[in-house]
Amino acid sequence: MLCLLTSAASCQSNLLQITSVVLYFRFKMFVHDNYVRGNENIQVPAHLNFGKYILDKIKLRNDEIALENSDTGEKLTYKEFTQYAVNLSTLLTKLGVGRGDTVAVGSEKRNEFVPTVLGIVFTGATYTPYDLKSGRAALKHKLSVAKPKYFICSHTFWTMYSDILKSFDCIHKLFTLDDAMDDGVSIKSLILSDVDVNRFEPASVHGQIDTAFILYSSGTTGMPKGVQLTHLNCILNSLPDDFSDESLKTAFLFGEWYHNYDTFMTYKFLALGRKIVYVNHATPESFLKSVENNQVNIAFVVPSLVGYLSKADDAEKYNLSSLHTIYSRSSPLHSKTIKTVKSRFPKLKNILQGYGMTEAGELTSESWGTKGSKLGSVGMASPGITLKVVDSETRKILGPNERGEICLRGPVFMKGYVGVDPSIYLDEEGFFKTGDLGYYDEDRYFYIVDRMKEIIVYDGYKVAPLELETILQSHPEVYEAGVVGKPVPDYGEEPTAFVVRQPGSNVTEKELIDYVSTEVPPYMQLRGGVNFIEKLPRNPRGKILRHQLRNMLN
Structure with a gap:
C-alpha cells in the first residue's frame, strides 16, 4: 500500500514525499518477488493541486518562448501564456465555474489551447477535450459520457459540430476562442483587463480524489470510455525528471493535445521552462522542416515517422544536426529500424521507446533505464508504478522471460472510468488488467509482444x-x-x-x-x-x- 509521509524538510519546501510502506500481516499480505516496481520515492507538492503545480513553474518565466506554431510562426511567451490562463480562470470563476463542473474544449491545435485548459483547471473544475477530427458518432458519445456544463470551442469546431452541441441540454453556456458566434460568447470580448498573476491563487481542491481531466480511451467494449484523472494523477504524469537534461531546450510535438501522451509531455516541458514546437497538420515533411528551422533537440513522435526516417531519401536533405533524441510510443519499433535511423543520422544520440496508456500515463520508458537502452525494449517501470505479468488463464504471477498479461497499480493510476464498475477492469489484488501481452527480462526491462485486447x-x-x-x-x-x-x-x-x-x-x-x-x-x-x-x-x-x-x- 502507499501512504503519504511528511518531514520537517519537506514541509519547508512545501513538498510531500511519497514512499511505499509494505505491511506484512502473517497469512494475509506479502510482497511478491515478481512484482516490478518503479522508483517509489517521488516528490510532489503538498497541496496536490495540478493547476497550482504548473502555475508555480510557469510564472517563474517571462519572455522565453513557451509554444510556437512552426507552420505560422506564431509564438506565445511564458509571460503571455500565464497571463492568458489566469485571466481566463478569473473570468470563468466570476461566471460561476468551479469544483463539480465539467468544462469542455473543442478546437484545432493553436497557441491558446493549452493555457485555456490550465485556465479551466485553475477554477477547480474538470476539463475534457473534444477533437476536431473525432467524428460525429464519437463526439455524441463522449458528450453523453462527460456531460459538460460549459463548452469552449473554436470557430472551426463550431462550424463542423454546432448542431450536435445545440442538441445537448447539459451544455448551459457556450464560449468561443474567436469572434462571437450563434449562441456563443467570445472569451476575448469578456476579458477586459489583466489580472495580477502574482496575487492569483488557483481554487483549492482535494487532489487525491477531485477529477482534473476526463480523457478518453477506446476499448473492446465499444465507444470510448471516459478516463477520470485526479490532480495527483496529473502531477505524477507531469514530473519532468526524465527530461531534465539541459541540452533538450526545444521539443517537437507530433501528436494532438487530446491524447495522454502528447498532453503530459507538454506539461513536462512547460514545468522545465522549455520551448515546445508543433504544427497544424503533422507530416514527415512538416516535422523535418520544424527540426531544421527551430533547432529541435527532442521529438515526440509515432513509430511510422521513425520508419519514414529509415527509408526516405529526402530526409537527408534537411539539417537535423540539432536533434539529439527521438521518443516513440504506441507500438514497438523493430530493432533494425532503430539501427538504420541511427546510422543515417549520426548526430542522433537516442531513439527511446515508451509504453503507456490514458489510464496510467507512462508505464515504462527507456528514459528510466539504469543500464541504457535495449533494442526492442520499452524500458523499465516508471516511478510510482508497480507492474506484474500474469498467466492470462490461471492469473499466476510470472517471472522473467515468461509471457503473459501486463497488469499495473500505483498512485498514477486513474480514479476510474466514468460509469464503469471497477470490478470489470481490476483484478483481486487491485491491479489494472491492461490486456497487453508482454514480459520483462532479468534486468527488468519490459517487452511488448502483442495486444490481448482487440484494439x-x-x-x-x-x-x-x-x-x-x-x-x-x-x-x-x-x-x-x-x-x-x-x-x-x-x-x-x-x-x-x-x-x-x-x-x-x-x-x-x-x-x-x-x-x-x-x-x-x-x-x-x-x-x-x-x-x-x-x-x-x-x-x-x-x-x-x-x-x-x-x-x-x-
Whole structure:
C-alpha cells in the first residue's frame, strides 16, 4: 500500500514525499518477488493541486518562448501564456465555474489551447477535450459520457459540430476562442483587463480524489470510455525528471493535445521552462522542416515517422544536426529500424521507446533505464508504478522471460472510468488488467509482444473494432459486421471490415467506406477495405472470432 509521509524538510519546501510502506500481516499480505516496481520515492507538492503545480513553474518565466506554431510562426511567451490562463480562470470563476463542473474544449491545435485548459483547471473544475477530427458518432458519445456544463470551442469546431452541441441540454453556456458566434460568447470580448498573476491563487481542491481531466480511451467494449484523472494523477504524469537534461531546450510535438501522451509531455516541458514546437497538420515533411528551422533537440513522435526516417531519401536533405533524441510510443519499433535511423543520422544520440496508456500515463520508458537502452525494449517501470505479468488463464504471477498479461497499480493510476464498475477492469489484488501481452527480462526491462485486447493501432492511434462495427451496422443495408486490423509496414494495422449484407442488398465497398468516413476521424477509416462474406464466425456466446477474420486476410 502507499501512504503519504511528511518531514520537517519537506514541509519547508512545501513538498510531500511519497514512499511505499509494505505491511506484512502473517497469512494475509506479502510482497511478491515478481512484482516490478518503479522508483517509489517521488516528490510532489503538498497541496496536490495540478493547476497550482504548473502555475508555480510557469510564472517563474517571462519572455522565453513557451509554444510556437512552426507552420505560422506564431509564438506565445511564458509571460503571455500565464497571463492568458489566469485571466481566463478569473473570468470563468466570476461566471460561476468551479469544483463539480465539467468544462469542455473543442478546437484545432493553436497557441491558446493549452493555457485555456490550465485556465479551466485553475477554477477547480474538470476539463475534457473534444477533437476536431473525432467524428460525429464519437463526439455524441463522449458528450453523453462527460456531460459538460460549459463548452469552449473554436470557430472551426463550431462550424463542423454546432448542431450536435445545440442538441445537448447539459451544455448551459457556450464560449468561443474567436469572434462571437450563434449562441456563443467570445472569451476575448469578456476579458477586459489583466489580472495580477502574482496575487492569483488557483481554487483549492482535494487532489487525491477531485477529477482534473476526463480523457478518453477506446476499448473492446465499444465507444470510448471516459478516463477520470485526479490532480495527483496529473502531477505524477507531469514530473519532468526524465527530461531534465539541459541540452533538450526545444521539443517537437507530433501528436494532438487530446491524447495522454502528447498532453503530459507538454506539461513536462512547460514545468522545465522549455520551448515546445508543433504544427497544424503533422507530416514527415512538416516535422523535418520544424527540426531544421527551430533547432529541435527532442521529438515526440509515432513509430511510422521513425520508419519514414529509415527509408526516405529526402530526409537527408534537411539539417537535423540539432536533434539529439527521438521518443516513440504506441507500438514497438523493430530493432533494425532503430539501427538504420541511427546510422543515417549520426548526430542522433537516442531513439527511446515508451509504453503507456490514458489510464496510467507512462508505464515504462527507456528514459528510466539504469543500464541504457535495449533494442526492442520499452524500458523499465516508471516511478510510482508497480507492474506484474500474469498467466492470462490461471492469473499466476510470472517471472522473467515468461509471457503473459501486463497488469499495473500505483498512485498514477486513474480514479476510474466514468460509469464503469471497477470490478470489470481490476483484478483481486487491485491491479489494472491492461490486456497487453508482454514480459520483462532479468534486468527488468519490459517487452511488448502483442495486444490481448482487440484494439487496432494505426499510426499510433488506437481504434476500437466494436466502435466501427457499431457504425457499420447502423447502415440500413448491413446485416452484421466485424472489424480487424490488417498488418502494414510502419503504420501498424489498417482497420479492415468484414460485412454481411442485408438480404437483397447490393451495397458496395466504396459506399460503406464513404459512409464510415463521414462518422470517424481519418485514422479510423477503413483503409484496409471491406470484405463481403456470408456469415461472421462467432463462438457459442456470440462473440466474433476475430482470429478467424484475420486468417481470411492472408
